[in-house]
Amino acid sequence: MAQRPPDPATPLWRAAQVFRLLSCLYALGFQIAVNGELDRPAIGWALFAVLIAWSAVCAFAYLRGFGRRASWVVAEIVVVVALILSTEFVASGQWALDNQSWPTTLWATNATISAAILSGPAAGMLAGVVVMIASTIVKGFINYDLGRNATIVIELAVGLAVGMAAQTARRAHAELEQAARLAASHQERERLSRQVHDGAIQVLALVSRRGREIGGQTAELAELAGEQERALRRLVSSADAETPAGEMTDVGALLRKQASDVVSVSVPAEPVLLDTPTATELSAAARNALDNVAAHAGPQARAFILLEDLGDSVTVSIRDDGVGIADGRLDEAIGEGRMGVAKSIVGRMDWLGGSAKLTTAPGCGTEWELTVPRR
Amino acid sequence: MVVDDHPIWRDAVARDLADDGFTVVATADGVAAARRRAAVVLPDVVVMDMRLSDGDGAQATAEVLAVSPSSRILVLSASDEREDVLEAVKAGATGYLVKSASKQELGDAVRATSEGRAVFTPGLAGLVLGEYRRIAQSSTTGPAGGAAPSLTERETEILRHVAKGLTAKQIATRLSLSHRTIENHVQATFRKLQVANRVELARYAIEHGLDE
Numbered sequence: 001m002a003q004r005p006p007d008p009a010t011p012l013w014r015a016a017q018v019f020r021l022l023s024c025l026y027a028l029g030f031q032i033a034v035n036g037e038l039d040r041p042a043i044g045w046a047l048f049a050v051l052i053a054w055s056a057v058c059a060f061a062y063l064r065g066f067g068r069r070a071s072w073v074v075a076e077i078v079v080v081v082a083l084i085l086s087t088e089f090v091a092s093g094q095w096a097l098d099n100q101s102w103p104t105t106l107w108a109t110n111a112t113i114s115a116a117i118l119s120g121p122a123a124g125m126l127a128g129v130v131v132m133i134a135s136t137i138v139k140g141f142i143n144y145d146l147g148r149n150a151t152i153v154i155e156l157a158v159g160l161a162v163g164m165a166a167q168t169a170r171r172a173h174a175e176l177e178q179a180a181r182l183a184a185s186h187q188e189r190e191r192l193s194r195q196v197h198d199g200a201i202q203v204l205a206l207v208s209r210r211g212r213e214i215g216g217q218t219a220e221l222a223e224l225a226g227e228q229e230r231a232l233r234r235l236v237s238s239a240d241a242e243t244p245a246g247e248m249t250d251v252g253a254l255l256r257k258q259a260s261d262v263v264s265v266s267v268p269a270e271p272v273l274l275d276t277p278t279a280t281e282l283s284a285a286a287r288n289a290l291d292n293v294a295a296h297a298g299p300q301a302r303a304f305i306l307l308e309d310l311g312d313s314v315t316v317s318i319r320d321d322g323v324g325i326a327d328g329r330l331d332e333a334i335g336e337g338r339m340g341v342a343k344s345i346v347g348r349m350d351w352l353g354g355s356a357k358l359t360t361a362p363g364c365g366t367e368w369e370l371t372v373p374r375r
Numbered sequence: 376m377v378v379d380d381h382p383i384w385r386d387a388v389a390r391d392l393a394d395d396g397f398t399v400v401a402t403a404d405g406v407a408a409a410r411r412r413a414a415v416v417l418p419d420v421v422v423m424d425m426r427l428s429d430g431d432g433a434q435a436t437a438e439v440l441a442v443s444p445s446s447r448i449l450v451l452s453a454s455d456e457r458e459d460v461l462e463a464v465k466a467g468a469t470g471y472l473v474k475s476a477s478k479q480e481l482g483d484a485v486r487a488t489s490e491g492r493a494v495f496t497p498g499l500a501g502l503v504l505g506e507y508r509r510i511a512q513s514s515t516t517g518p519a520g521g522a523a524p525s526l527t528e529r530e531t532e533i534l535r536h537v538a539k540g541l542t543a544k545q546i547a548t549r550l551s552l553s554h555r556t557i558e559n560h561v562q563a564t565f566r567k568l569q570v571a572n573r574v575e576l577a578r579y580a581i582e583h584g585l586d587e
Contacts, residue, residue: 268505
């Protein structure tokens with residue numbers, strides 16, 4: 001049998017059962033006090049026995065956990081409503097008007113609490129309204145005087161408060177779990193990275209180095225080993241990039257993922273945090289610029305990314321040492337509608353409230369300077 | 376002197392350097408061994424790996440320089456240019472090279488280091504630049520506490536060019552300076568970080584009563 005994850009609302013369920021016990025005692029007191037006034041006291045006691053038995057079953061079901069589901073809570077609401085409606089049967093109409101509905105509002109609140117714990121404030125308040133409707137039917141009229149009849153207010157308040165508590169408990173638990181998972185996977189990556197680092201990377205680097213010296217066919221092998229060494233090194237160093245720090249993301253980590261044999265990435269040692277959408281857009285704009293380098297700068301071109309954190313703004317420079325763009329060629333390209341990538345970069349930076357500057361000269365490569373202000 | 380915890384690497388580097396005409400006076404696999412041997416052989420240049428058997432390269436750099444202040448440290452690391460490399464520079468390393476560098480590049484780098492020239496990569500320039508900016512930002516918010524190291528406009532300009540992949544020669548042409556001047560500027564930025572690091576360590580020691 002699959003182990004069910006522990007329910008973070010368990011303490012609430014337990015507290016609710018303590019409340020259930022107290023409400024049963026209160027209902028017992030009420031039952032003893034009013035029994036003489038009922039039209040059919042014997043049936044009253046019989047129904048009370050049902051109430052106690054049902055309460056015990058519910059408490060057991062909720063404490064053990066198998067009752068914590070919609071069908072069970074709906075059953076509880078139905079029983080509560082049925083018992084409230086039975087007031088008509090055991091007592092006179094006048095009694096119902098003069099007293100709180102049998103078997104006490106306090107006990108009926110159990111259904112509201114269960115619904116709230118199971119499904120949050122909306123469900124809790126809905127259950128409260130259902131209980132209220134049942135008791136209104138018994139009384140036969142709606143009491144608008146909230147000063148004298150606070151039942152609806154209390155039912156709604158209990159549903160809201162308990163529901164929010166349950167929701168908060170679940171959210172906190174989910175966040176805690178995610179944090180623990182992230183920490184665990186981060187640790188594992190660190191461990192792996194150390195192992196890969198000390199073993200595979202060093203040996204690959206050595207093979208590539210020796211191989212190149214020997215030359216001939218071995219040089220080809222060396223080239224392959226070298227490629228793998230660099231790829232592994234990048235993989236290991238960008239492993240931490242996949243851990244976004246909540247709403248903030250390290251742009252440096254995103255940019256480091258772009259590193260390759262022909263792209264060098266320089267970033268500060270400290271993470272450069274921007275809110276996640278900004279960081280993603282900025283890194284995407286840098287990627288656009290790199291795509292441009294690959295497409296237009298020539299086969300020998302290398303690209304260099306520099307990330308600078310200037311406090312109130314963040315700058316990413318993307319320079320290549322390719323063929324550059326001749327004077328006038330840029331305008332010509334815009335005229336021909338072939339500046340899609342450049343437009344996309346400028347568009348992204350505009351959207352971020354930043355700026356994009358392109359400098360180029362024939363034979364001197366191109367350089368984009370992308371700046372975003374910190375908000 | 377070659378410091379590396381990986382025996383095959385250590386031997387390979389030592390052999391390459393010997394082939395290139397250098398004399399390898401000692402090898403070591405960890406911080407303690409490096410300090411002990413450096414105190415005896417007083418090496419001109421130490422080729423230093425970042426991951427050692429009993430510590431890291433930054434620590435070893437500091438300890439070797441403590442017993443042999445005239446040594447110059449060239450970091451040869453398989454790791455990417457991250458915090459640990461910055462730490463080594465702060466501890467006094469004047470050069471940084473990745474292990475994927477060729478035999479030729481290694482030889483050139485050791486020669487440059489022995490002549491007192493800085494060996495750097497775009498990645499290292501980006502790190503150093505970032506470190507100065509971090510210092511500038513933290514000293515405006517925190518207590519000033521003496522003179523925080525800062526870059527001159529020229530140094531900032533040069534570091535940015537280096538980080539963007541321009542070679543010293545290309546920067547020299549752009550700024551109408553000599554090749555050597557560019558290297559001196561880069562080296563000055565390293566040195567200021569080292570001095571600041573030492574001052575900080577000393578202040579920490581005094582504040583915490585560790586100087587006795």
